[in-house]
Amino acid sequence: MVGAVSSGATALRGLSVLVIGAGAIGCAVAEGLAAAGAAVRVCERGGVASGTTAHGEGNVLVSDKGPGPELRLAQLSRRLWPETLAGLRESVPEYAARVEWEAKGGIVVATTTDGATTLRAFAARQRAAGVRCVELDATDLAAAEPALTREVGAALHYPDDAQVQPAGAATALLAAAVRAGAVVESDCAITGPLRDGDRLVGVRTARGPRHADLIVNAAGPWSGAVATLLGAPIAIRPRRGEVLVTAPLPPTVFHKVYDADYVGAVGSSSSDLETSAVVESTPAGPLLLGSSRRQTGFDDRLRVDSLATIARKAIRLFPALAEVAVMRAYGGFRPYVADHLPVIGPDPRLPGLWHATGHEGAGIGLSVGTAHLIVAALTGRPTDPDLTAFTVDRPAVLDIEYGVAEENTRDATP
Incomplete structure (x- = not known):
C-alpha cells in the first residue's frame, strides 16, 4: 500500500x-x-x-x-x-527483498467422503463471492503435489493464496x-x-x-x-497456536497444502485443542507444519499433545514426512474475537x-x-x-x- x-x-x-x-x-x-x-x-x-x-x-x-x-x-x-x-x-529496496513474497497458491484437500461434499459446497459459495478456485482431478493433483497422499476425496486449487516472511x-x-x-x-x-x-x-x-x-x-x-x-x-483474548519446522529439504511441497478441517478449526469457538494438517514450504528449504488452536491464556509453554497431533496429521497428508527430521517448534498467541x-x-x-x-x-x-x-x-x-x-x-x-x-x-x- x-x-x-x-x-x-x-x-x-x-x-x-x-x-x-x-x-x-x-x-x-x-x-x-x-x-x-x-x-x-x-x-x-x-x-x-x-x-x-x-x-x-x-x-x-x-x-x-x-x-x-x-x-x-x-x-x-x-x-x-x-x-x-x-x-x-x-x-x-533494501528491505523489500525480506518480504519473500510467494504467490504459490493453495491446495485444500478432503480425505473423507463427507469432507469432500462439505469442501465442494464451501468452494461453490466462495466462487459466488468472487473467489477463484478449481477442483483438481487425481492426475492434476499428482502433478501439482507429487508427494501428497493419493487418499484424497476432493482437492481444490486456490491460485490467489500466497505467503510472505x-x-x-x-x-x-x-x-x-x-x-x-x-x-x-x-x-x-x-x-x-x-x-x-x-x-x-x-x-x-x-x-x-x-x-x-x-x-x-x-x-x-x-x-x-x-x-x-x-x-x-x-x-x-489470546488463542495459542504451534508450528513444527523441519530440516531443510529439496523441493517437496509446492503450494500451501491443508486439510479441509482447517477451515472448521479457524471458525471454531471451542477453548479445547483444535488441530488440522497444514504443510507449506519456505524459500530456505524447511517445511512449516501446522496448525493448532487452543485457549491457554498467556501460558506460552509448548504442548506435546499439540505437536504430536500436528506431526501425525502432516504425515497423513505427506507420508514421506515420517522420515524427515524436525529442527524446532515454536508457538505464539493470536488475537481472538468470539x-x-x-x-x-x-x-x-x-x-x-x-x-x-x-x-x-x-x-x-x-x-x-x-x-x-x-x-x-x-x-x-x-x-x-x-x-x-x-x-x-x-x-x-x-x-x-x-x-x-x-x-x-x-x-x-x-
Missing part, C-alpha cells in the same frame, strides 16, 4: 497519530497513515514484529474464508499486496513508514491514558507521556489489556481511540487491507467492506465476560 492513497500524500497532513504495537497490523497502519501525510509515532512494548508476527507462518489467504466481510477484506488485501510490494521496492514483511512496512517520517519507539509499554475531558489525547508510557490526535490500538493479543488500561475494554471478525475503526465510547486488532491468525494477510480501510475512513472515502462490519460496538467485542480478563495473566502486560 506504500503511497497508494488516492487522495494524495498530504490527505492527513496535520493529524498526529500514535500506533500501539509494531506487529504486522501496526506496521501496515503506520505505513498507510504516514504515506497519507500524518505525523505517526509507533510505540511497541518489545521489539518490532516480536510478538504474534514473529510466531506466524505469513499466510495471505482467501481459501479459508467463507462469504462475508472478512472474505471481502481478504480479497481487498490480496489485491493490494502486489502494489504494496512494488511500492516497497521503490521506497525501501512475516517479520520481514512487517519490518519492510515499518521501514517505509519511517522513510515517510514516522517515529518508532521500542521498549515503550503503555501504562495509562492521557485525557482532555472525555477525549483521549495520548498515552502514558514507560518512556514518558506521548500525545496524539488519534490513538490506534494495534496490540494484537494484548489489545484487550491495552484497551482496559485506556478505559474502553474490548473482549480480545465472532471471528476483526475489530477495526473508532471506539464510540472514547473519542480519539481507534482499534485495529482481532484478526486472529489472518493478520499478516489482512494487514494492508486493514490499513487501507483506516486511511480511507480518515480521509472521508468510502470503504469496501464497510467499517460497520468490524465495529467495536457489537456483543462479541464489548462482552468482557468472553475477553482476556482473569483466565491467565502471564505476560499479559501491554
Whole structure:
C-alpha cells in the first residue's frame, strides 16, 4: 500500500497519530497513515514484529474464508499486496527483498467422503463471492503435489493464496513508514491514558507521556489489556497456536497444502485443542507444519499433545514426512474475537481511540487491507467492506465476560 492513497500524500497532513504495537497490523497502519501525510509515532512494548508476527507462518489467504466481510477484506488485501510490494521496492529496496513474497497458491484437500461434499459446497459459495478456485482431478493433483497422499476425496486449487516472511514483511512496512517520517519507539509499554475531558489525547508510557490526535490500538493479543488500561475494554483474548519446522529439504511441497478441517478449526469457538494438517514450504528449504488452536491464556509453554497431533496429521497428508527430521517448534498467541471478525475503526465510547486488532491468525494477510480501510475512513472515502462490519460496538467485542480478563495473566502486560 506504500503511497497508494488516492487522495494524495498530504490527505492527513496535520493529524498526529500514535500506533500501539509494531506487529504486522501496526506496521501496515503506520505505513498507510504516514504515506497519507500524518505525523505517526509507533510505540511497541518489545521489539518490532516480536510478538504474534514473529510466531506466524505469513499466510495471505482467501481459501479459508467463507462469504462475508472478512472474505471481502481478504480479497481487498490480496489485491493490494502486489502494489504494496512494488511500492516497497521503490521506497525501501533494501528491505523489500525480506518480504519473500510467494504467490504459490493453495491446495485444500478432503480425505473423507463427507469432507469432500462439505469442501465442494464451501468452494461453490466462495466462487459466488468472487473467489477463484478449481477442483483438481487425481492426475492434476499428482502433478501439482507429487508427494501428497493419493487418499484424497476432493482437492481444490486456490491460485490467489500466497505467503510472505512475516517479520520481514512487517519490518519492510515499518521501514517505509519511517522513510515517510514516522517515529518508532521500542521498549515503550503503555501504562495509562492521557485525557482532555472525555477525549483521549495520548498515552502514558514507560518512556514518558506521548500525545496524539488519534490513538490506534494495534496490540494484537494484548489489545484487550491495552484497551482496559485506556478505559474502553474490548473482549480480545489470546488463542495459542504451534508450528513444527523441519530440516531443510529439496523441493517437496509446492503450494500451501491443508486439510479441509482447517477451515472448521479457524471458525471454531471451542477453548479445547483444535488441530488440522497444514504443510507449506519456505524459500530456505524447511517445511512449516501446522496448525493448532487452543485457549491457554498467556501460558506460552509448548504442548506435546499439540505437536504430536500436528506431526501425525502432516504425515497423513505427506507420508514421506515420517522420515524427515524436525529442527524446532515454536508457538505464539493470536488475537481472538468470539465472532471471528476483526475489530477495526473508532471506539464510540472514547473519542480519539481507534482499534485495529482481532484478526486472529489472518493478520499478516489482512494487514494492508486493514490499513487501507483506516486511511480511507480518515480521509472521508468510502470503504469496501464497510467499517460497520468490524465495529467495536457489537456483543462479541464489548462482552468482557468472553475477553482476556482473569483466565491467565502471564505476560499479559501491554
